[in-house]
Amino acid sequence: MTPAVRRLVFLAAATVAGALLLWGLTGLPPYGVYPGPYGDVLNQVAVAERKATNVVAAVTFDYRGVDTMGEEYILFAAVIGVAVLLRAQRGEVERQPDEDAADRRAPATSNAVRVLGLALLGPVVLFGVYVVTHGHLSPGGGFQGGVVLATGALLVYLSGEYVTLRRVRPVFLLDLAESAGAGGYVAVGLLGVAAGAAFLENVLPLGQPGALLSAGTIPLINLAVGVEVAGGLVLLLSEFLQQTLVLRRPGEVT
Amino acid sequence: MIVLEAAVFLLVAAGGTAVVLTRNPLNQAIVASFYGLILGIMFLVFQAPDVALSQITVGAVALPLMIVLALAKVRALGGGKGGEQ
Amino acid sequence: MSLLPYLVAAWLFLVGLYGIVTSRNLVHAITCLSVVQSSTYILLLAVGFERGGTAPIFLDVPVGTKAVDPVVGALTLTDIVVGATVSALLLALAVQVYKHHGTLDPERFRGEQD
Numbered sequence: 001m002t003p004a005v006r007r008l009v010f011l012a013a014a015t016v017a018g019a020l021l022l023w024g025l026t027g028l029p030p031y032g033v034y035p036g037p038y039g040d041v042l043n044q045v046a047v048a049e050r051k052a053t054n055v056v057a058a059v060t061f062d063y064r065g066v067d068t069m070g071e072e073y074i075l076f077a078a079v080i081g082v083a084v085l086l087r088a089q090r091g092e093v094e095r096q097p098d099e100d101a102a103d104r105r106a107p108a109t110s111n112a113v114r115v116l117g118l119a120l121l122g123p124v125v126l127f128g129v130y131v132v133t134h135g136h137l138s139p140g141g142g143f144q145g146g147v148v149l150a151t152g153a154l155l156v157y158l159s160g161e162y163v164t165l166r167r168v169r170p171v172f173l174l175d176l177a178e179s180a181g182a183g184g185y186v187a188v189g190l191l192g193v194a195a196g197a198a199f200l201e202n203v204l205p206l207g208q209p210g211a212l213l214s215a216g217t218i219p220l221i222n223l224a225v226g227v228e229v230a231g232g233l234v235l236l237l238s239e240f241l242q243q244t245l246v247l248r249r250p251g252e253v254t
Numbered sequence: 255m256i257v258l259e260a261a262v263f264l265l266v267a268a269g270g271t272a273v274v275l276t277r278n279p280l281n282q283a284i285v286a287s288f289y290g291l292i293l294g295i296m297f298l299v300f301q302a303p304d305v306a307l308s309q310i311t312v313g314a315v316a317l318p319l320m321i322v323l324a325l326a327k328v329r330a331l332g333g334g335k336g337g338e339q
Numbered sequence: 340m341s342l343l344p345y346l347v348a349a350w351l352f353l354v355g356l357y358g359i360v361t362s363r364n365l366v367h368a369i370t371c372l373s374v375v376q377s378s379t380y381i382l383l384l385a386v387g388f389e390r391g392g393t394a395p396i397f398l399d400v401p402v403g404t405k406a407v408d409p410v411v412g413a414l415t416l417t418d419i420v421v422g423a424t425v426s427a428l429l430l431a432l433a434v435q436v437y438k439h440h441g442t443l444d445p446e447r448f449r450g451e452q453d
Contacts, residue, residue, distance in 0.1 A: 006360060010357060010360045031340070034387060034389040034392075039389075043397075047402050054395075055397065059413040067414075075421050085428075085435055144307045144416070147308070147316060150316070229420065266351075270351040271354050273358075273374050274358035275358075279366040279367050279370070289377075296381070305380070305384065308415075308416040313377075313423070316423055
């Protein structure tokens with residue numbers, strides 16, 4: 001099928017699909033009018049029931065906690081997939097970056113970039129920890145804070161050289177962190193079972209809304225998810241960076 | 255307020271079209287980063303700050319970074335990129 | 340105006356699909372896939388929006404002020420992070436394809452044996 005024919009077939013199919021979409025979308029309630037009961041019910045009762053002022057976090061980690069566990073494991077599986085795909089294939093030989101000084105070594109970073117990167121590293125890590133731990137109070141949570149923490153590791157790479165990054169983030173600790181985060185979620189869920197209630201039920205003392213130690217298991221789950229997302233993303237970056245900076249040459253035909 | 259919402263929606267539609275119409279993947283990474291920022295602003299207009307935080311950190315920083323790293327690896331493997339318009 | 344966000348979501352969906360169908364570079368197709376994913380976020384959040392409502396965070400406003408739906412926000416925020424990670428997996432696959440076939444053009448490795 002030539003590209004032109006494919007484009008014609010797609011345009012025909014897209015017209016039909018677009019018409020069906022429009023027909024379906026006009027049946028929705030008009031934008032700006034929210035009819036359904038669940039949102040209003042949750043906004044009324046969530047603060048009183050779970051003592052968490054961020055209702056979105058209460059929904060993610062408590063009312064719909066099993067869904068979030070599934071999504072976290074999608075992330076886990078994707079990181080494992082990348083690690084498996086980008087490891088050294090049979091027959092490829094790994095060469096150290098300093099063997100290939102002429103064309104592979106990245107140019108030394110300027111002093112301005114290094115100073116700025118290292119000056120920003122502290123605030124970025126602090127901000128990431130703040131977003132993770134205050135997820136049940138203000139906008140934030142494990143997912144967002146984990147990504148912010150991973151950008152801190154990226155700052156180390158940008159401001160220094162790859163060798164510095166390798167020294168700062170040993171891969172074994174990253175594997176440990178990511179697995180501990182993924183397993184920690186299930187461990188918190190089993191806490192509920194151990195206390196005689198359902199899996200992932202909020203069984204820890206709830207405290208006062210607005211305090212840092214409140215909302216029961218939600219801060220714990222936030223911590224687990226934050227550690228897992230941060231570890232997973234830094235592993236992803238290190239897999240890609242290792243591929244870029246360590247030249248591989250096929251040793252034999254695969 | 256209505257004008258702001260309509261303007262942001264049209265900007266998002268234009269941004270998405272621009273991402274698709276940029277054929278060179280390296281340029282597309284930059285356009286995708288800008289599109290992620292516009293989406294974050296739209297999520298703020300939707301009164302969803304959690305989602306906006308997530309979108310800005312992921313869609314404007316992490317995703318274009320991974321695209322650029324994949325392209326750098328492809329270029330390091332041997333010669334130019336294979337086929338772009 | 341009451342249909343505009345839904346129209347934008349439908350437009351982005353179809354435009355992203357067009358980008359994937361007519362793509363000549365695998366990395367370009369993966370970025371277009373992320374545009375398609377973003378159209379679903381827009382649709383979800385538009386369904387849950389209440390005009391005049393504030394964010395569903397009750398740290399400084401009393402419980403009972405009109406707020407938007409928190410459930411769709413919860414669905415979308417995990418979806419964004421997971422979608423980016425799956426895109427990373429697709430990019431790793433594209434790198435492997437380039438290693439084996441020497442090209443990122445989907446037209447060129449049709450039917451070619453390894």
